[in-house]
Amino acid sequence: MPKIVDHDRYRKELLRKSFDLFAKKGYGSISMRQIARGIGVSTGTLYHYFPSKEVLFEQLIEEITQQDIIRATAEIEKLETTDEKIKCLFNFLDREEDYFLKQVLLYVNFYQQHQNREVLKRTYQRCRDAFMESSKITDPAIASLILSVIDGILLQRAFDRQSVSLQQQGELLAQMLSAYLDQ
Amino acid sequence: MPKIVDHDRYRKELLRKSFDLFAKKGYGSISMRQIARGIGVSTGTLYHYFPSKEVLFEQLIEEITQQDIIRATAEIEKLETTDEKIKCLFNFLDREEDYFLKQVLLYVNFYQQHQNREVLKRTYQRCRDAFMESSKITDPAIASLILSVIDGILLQRAFDRQSVSLQQQGELLAQMLSAYLDQ
Amino acid sequence: MPKIVDHDRYRKELLRKSFDLFAKKGYGSISMRQIARGIGVSTGTLYHYFPSKEVLFEQLIEEITQQDIIRATAEIEKLETTDEKIKCLFNFLDREEDYFLKQVLLYVNFYQQHQNREVLKRTYQRCRDAFMESSKITDPAIASLILSVIDGILLQRAFDRQSVSLQQQGELLAQMLSAYLDQ
Amino acid sequence: MPKIVDHDRYRKELLRKSFDLFAKKGYGSISMRQIARGIGVSTGTLYHYFPSKEVLFEQLIEEITQQDIIRATAEIEKLETTDEKIKCLFNFLDREEDYFLKQVLLYVNFYQQHQNREVLKRTYQRCRDAFMESSKITDPAIASLILSVIDGILLQRAFDRQSVSLQQQGELLAQMLSAYLDQ
């Protein structure tokens, strides 16, 4: 009989614990040793659950994307109009700006270190599809544009904290979209 | 004329030569040794002109931002309407998408390695101011939003090459803005 | 019949299955984990049957040496003259050159990792004795020389595939020996 | 003006100093750190002179092969008959048996770790050519056979110290060859 450890459950626990560590230092700047120590296991154990840093991070992305989509959907699905949904989404993102900024930076950093576009592409598409679903926006270009704005603002505000906030830009964007659709 | 001039001229030449190397490998992934070798000088010489990798890169940013603003301004200043200017800008960026994507990635990477927000903030503000100047957009929030869209699209397309292009989104954004302003 | 039999039978089965894995990667380059996985058991089970990688390999050597001696003897014992026997032996080895080269490499690798000379010495002596027995060569020096030639050629051809083949050298050696003995 | 170090001379000095370390522990079992420490430099310095452990070893092989060929040639070139030359060569090798055994083991170990056959092939061919040149043996197969015997005996005696010595086998081989050629 094997040691009683639910491999998969424990793996996800390790993933969860590792997010903060990645977020704090960035993908390329935190070492597997640091992650292991921060989580409270040996490097050997870490490699027992994940074959490489790259795969560890990929799995982390999949996990948190899933959670984030659930949370964002919960926020906006109860609302009526697209206008409200957009404002609400930007509001939600604004409230957790630090968290989402860290994600963007993490993704970019990961992309730079490996060729690996796959996970990021998949992640982006899942976000866009989920957003289209719950916002009733049917034009992919518009959905894409809105997501671009989010990433762009997060980045901009990473560099310049005084730049316009997500909430403010959310309202502006919602108005622009209304005007455009009402045309 | 004192030697200062030659020193300065040579410094800028080194900067110019180093851009491609940074662009090709990313800020964190190219070493000072590789840069030196690629440029054709010794590491000692590189450190003679730039006190650190960080400073070298800061100066590089300042240089290329200046050049890019000049080029972008030249593209759009001759046009009449804001609508045309936006479309033209996105067109310009689309034509050199790879180049501008590399820049965004470079900036993010630099930001992650050092805490150094200063240069990036300054750079962003210079871009926004120049854009407001030449596009006749007076609302900083709108200008900011447009720049956000650009960065966001570049990033998105880094991950998913099939995502909507800068040119297409430029047209959509221009229409939305027109509708919004004509309200 | 006690369980001992099953235990022993299973042990030999594990040995048999592990040879290919050792051969493919070399003694030092394959890990116990890889062997276990390749065989289809857990590392724990492997260590249940063999106290260490070293012992596992020792037992493996004993097993395959026994098999190889049987096969080689079968090849040459039916022949009449020493001359024919030598040619036949080299022919046999040539046909399975890859297999025997792997063995030599494995032995050397094992010798280098541990100081352990014992098994290898025993193995070599068993081979020489068996060869003297079945080839009717009574001078140990001559038998030894012939075996040296075999190992030497295998090694030489490991480095230089164009080097003279076992078969060709077998004929040359047989002629030299005939000339020497006929003197 | 650069630091006054004759790069090439120093490189060869490092090579010379590293041989004993390789010989003592084997190619795969000594680490670059251990070599660096043993030589008295930092790992960084070692990597300044050699791009990798593999290349370091390749260069080491080339160096010592050159030296060994010179020494072996000096030993046998003054002699008259092929018979004497062979005996003399085996005598020479016997006197430095430990040294030459280490080389064989090193080569095998290196071959196992990398695919890299190139250097070893080149080295072997240089040895054979030099031997043919100075021994007046014109048949490549015979030269090859003699070299095989040497490697084979070294290996055999690595495993079994009581096995027949190089010197003894040299005499036997010389006689066999004489008989064969006199036929």
Add this chain to the structure above:
DNA sequence: CATGAATGAGCCTTCATTCAT
């Protein structure tokens, strides 16, 4: 001014073995 040799901490990853279950 310019050179490039030198540093040594740190990177990701692997390993034989142990032992609780």
Add this chain to the structure above:
DNA sequence: AATGAATGAAGGCTCATTCAT
């Protein structure tokens, strides 16, 4: 008997920077 989780030292190699010349 059998499992596989856990260990942590050690592997090859890179890096920004310093400094003697």
